[in-house]
Amino acid sequence: MSILIVDDEQDIRELVGDILRDEGYTVRLAANSDDCMAAINAEPPSLMILDIWLKDSRMDGIDILKTVKRDNPDVPVVIISGHGNIEIAVAAIKQGAYDFIEKPFNIDQLMVVVARAMETSRLRRENQELRRRDVASSEMLGSSAAFKALKANLDKVTKSNGRVMLTGQPGSGKEMAARYIHTQSNRAAAPFVTVSSASIEPERMEEVLFGRETPERGVEPGLLEQAHGGVVYFDEVADMPLGTQSKILRVLTEQQFTRAGGTDKVRVDLRVVSSTCRDLRAEIGLGRFRQELYDRLNVVPIAVPSLAERREDIPELTRHFIEWFHKSQGLPIRDLTEEAETVLQTMPWPGNIRQLRNVIERVLILGEGTGPIEAHELPGSEPKAQSDTNLSLGGAIATLPLREARELFEREYLLTQISRFGGNISRTASFVGMERSALHRKLKSLGVVGTNRNGGRGGDCDE
Secondary structure (H helix, E strand, C coil): EEEEECCCCCHHHHHHHHHHHHHHCCEECCHHHHHHHHHHHHHCCCEEEEEEECCCCCCCHHHHHHHHHCCCCCCEEEEEECCCCCHHHHHHHHHCCCCCCCCCHHHHHHHHHHHHHHHHHHHHHHHHHHCCCCCCCCCCCCCHHHHHHHHHHHHHCCCCCCCEEEEEECCCCCCHHHHHHHHHHCCCCEEEEEEEEECCCCHHHHHHHHHHEEEECCCEEEHHHHHHCCCCEECCCCCCCHHHHHHHHHHHHHHHCCCCCCCCCCCCCCEEEEECCCCCCCCCCCCCCCCCHHHHHCCCEEECCCCHHHHHHHHHHHHHHHHHHHHHHHHCCCCCCHHHHHHHHHCCCHHHHHHHHHHHHHHHHHHHCCCCEEEHHCCCCCCCCCCCCCCCCCCHHHHHHHHHHHHHHHHHHHHHHHHHCCHHHHHHHHHHHCCCHHHHHHHHHCCCCCCCCCCCCCCCCCC
């Protein structure tokens, strides 16, 4: 934590600086308002000790105080003056000064004020950090091979400062992966700020990102400034306007920018994580995304698997959502029947984890008591008018001879079960009631060459 001392008298600022250094503080010195503002723009201090009267300076202490409290309201400012009176003290406190000390001051008194001001600064930062934290959990859940591969890749990048590009289908958990990187990194105590590129109006994008300065409202920090010291997450970066892309590229290069309507350079220390569900190389070819920005963002590419690629994780994710909705909304805690679990693992999930979450919330809200969730409560599994023992055959299968129809059913049924168990032949065989070797023979006879670990067709059957 650093302290900035601003005083036009060299002896005073150097004396105070030496005392504070002896106490273990990092100290910077400024003789006038220009030096002061340059030091603040380079890196806001944890505390300022500011002289009211600054000889040969564009701004006096009160003007500097107003500017600091406007642009950096969390920085406590202790005012010192050799010409102090009650009016100046009251004016300084009204403008946001933490305290006022009159020259010549007692060193012990100064140290008490500094210690209290630094503690206030620390508590304020902690409170803001707690308020900024999103309620969404960054806990990563799963045990499938696809999930383990994802988590292994994420763990490799958490301790670095490299830029990460997350790719995957909508709803697959890209933001959750970004939050995991943040919470496991050395920036975990700093902000995590999401930039929703698709939801911000293009004409407001730069104002939202960089902030603005107006005479009426002063400084309004943008998202990049709010993320200083932490992680900024560009969600669906392909939706960012071309004009904004060039400015973001400049920020990534220089680590500084100018607010809309302002002139001062704002320096930021950011780690950037971005995501997309689109093919950015194709977007580059169509002239909708800048190659230079892609190169800057795509330092470490990580693919986030779809829910269909990690069906083994569906029961665990479902129980997590049930518990989460119980805690957040007071919805009942319900277990799953085996039939409901099977249906969930074999349903199509074009909306991925987000869709699963929505389905579970719907079932809990419209549910039938507090007993286990039954299969018929799930969307698309409502009871039919026919008896449960009757199956409605499509026109195509109805035209086939019994042997071919049976083979078609067996083939699709077994592929569905293999996909459900993540390509694990032993678990599939156990569930369908076959010996593992018999299942291999059956798959071969049905023309199924193999499935991969995630249930995709082709390759060798895996355990």
